[in-house]
Amino acid sequence: MTENTKQILDTVQELESVLSFSVQKSLGNFTWKERTHSVEEESGVFKIRFYSDGLNLAEKTAIESIIKENLGKNNYNFSVYFERKEKPATQPQKAPQAHSHSSEAHEHAKPQQKPDMRPPTGKRPISGVKRIIAVASGKGGVGKSTVSVNLALALYNQGYKVGILDADIYGPSVPTMLNIHKDPLVNENNKIIPPESFGLKVMSFGFFAPEETAVIWRGPMIMKALQQFFWDVEWGELDFLIIDLPPGTGDAQLTLVQSIPISGAVIVTTPQNVALLDAVKGIAMFRKTDVPIIGVVENMSTFSCPACGTETHIFGAGGADKVSEKFEVPVLGHVPLIQEIRAAGDLGEPLTSQPKHAVRMRFAEIAEKVVKNTLAMENKK
C-alpha cells in the first residue's frame, strides 16, 4: 500500500463518525471499517473497494454519495467499487456413498465454473421495437446526449422509424435539444404516448422531473420509472430505439443494461486520457453483460477556428483510435468541437435536421456504420 492509498483508506474509514443513522443501520453485521476494506491506485485513479453484501441499490447510492462528498473536497480522482465479500453458497456436493465405486464418485465432481454475469430473470423485449441501441459514456459532459439526438435523427433521415429514450436522470437534456415543451399524454390503455419531434418519438425523465427536482430520483424510483419507459410507453413499430444512458458505469447502468435486450452499445468519448479511461470502463461494463460494442464516437475531436479555419486538437489526438486498437472496437467517427453544435442543442434545432450541414454529413456516416455494424453483429450470432 502506498502512502497515498493509505491516506485515502484512512480518510474513508474515518467517515464512520459522520454516518447517518440509516446508513449505519444498513451496514448490518459488518462495521464501516470492515466494509471499506481497501484502496488501490490505477493510472492515477484511486479505486475504493467496498463490501456491499446485503445492501440494496438505494443504500449503495447513499454510501457512494457520502464518500464522494467527503473525498471530493480533496480533489482526488477516485471511484467506489462495490463487491461481494461472501461468496454465494455453492450447490451442496453429494457425498460419495460408502458403497460407491470410485468412478461414480468422480461423476459428482464438477469442474469449477466461472461466475455467471447474466441477469437471473432474463431480458424482456420492448414490444414493436426491433433494435435497441444504448449510447453510453464513462463520464458526464462528453456529448453523449448530443450524439444520441443526432444519431437518432441521422437514422431517421435514412428512412428508419426511430425513438429516443432519455434515461439520463442526472441531466435529461433531450427535450431541450429536440425543442419539446409538451407533456406526454396517456391513452385509453393507460400507455404513455411519447411526444414526437423532428420525426422521433421521445421519452425522457425531463418530462416528469423539472431540473430543480431531479435530485429526488433515487435507486428504486429510477428503476421503476425506467421500467415504465420501456414497457408502458406506446412506442409503436420502431426500427431503432436509441437510449441515452446516464453517465458512468455504476449499478443503475448495469441494471438497465440487464433489463432489456440491447442490440449494441455506442461509446462516446472525448480525446483526453481521462475520458478515454472512462470509455474503457464503459466497454468493460458492456462486455461483462454480453452487450456487443457497435463502436466508439470521438466527440469534440478537433476545434475549427471560425475566424481562420485552423484545426486544433484541443483535447489531444488519436484517443479513440487507441481505444479501438487496444479493445478491438470500431471507431464510428469523429465529431468536431464547434460552437454551432452547442447553440443548436440549446435552441432545440439539431444540426442533423438541417439540410446539407457538414455536421449532418458527419452523423450520416456514423449512422451508416452503426447500421452496418449492428447488422453484421446480428448475422454473426
Ligand SMILES: Nc1ncnc2c1ncn2[C@@H]1O[C@H](COP(=O)(O)OP(=O)(O)OP(=O)(O)O)[C@@H](O)[C@H]1O
Ligand atoms: N461537438 C461539440 N461541439 C460543441 N459543443 C458540444 C459538442 N458536443 C456537445 N457539446 C455541448 O456540450 C454540452 C454537453 O453536451 P451533452 O449534454 O451532449 O453531454 P452529455 O455527455 O450528455 O452530458 P451529461 O452527461 O451531463 O448529460 C452541451 O452544451 C452540448 O451542446
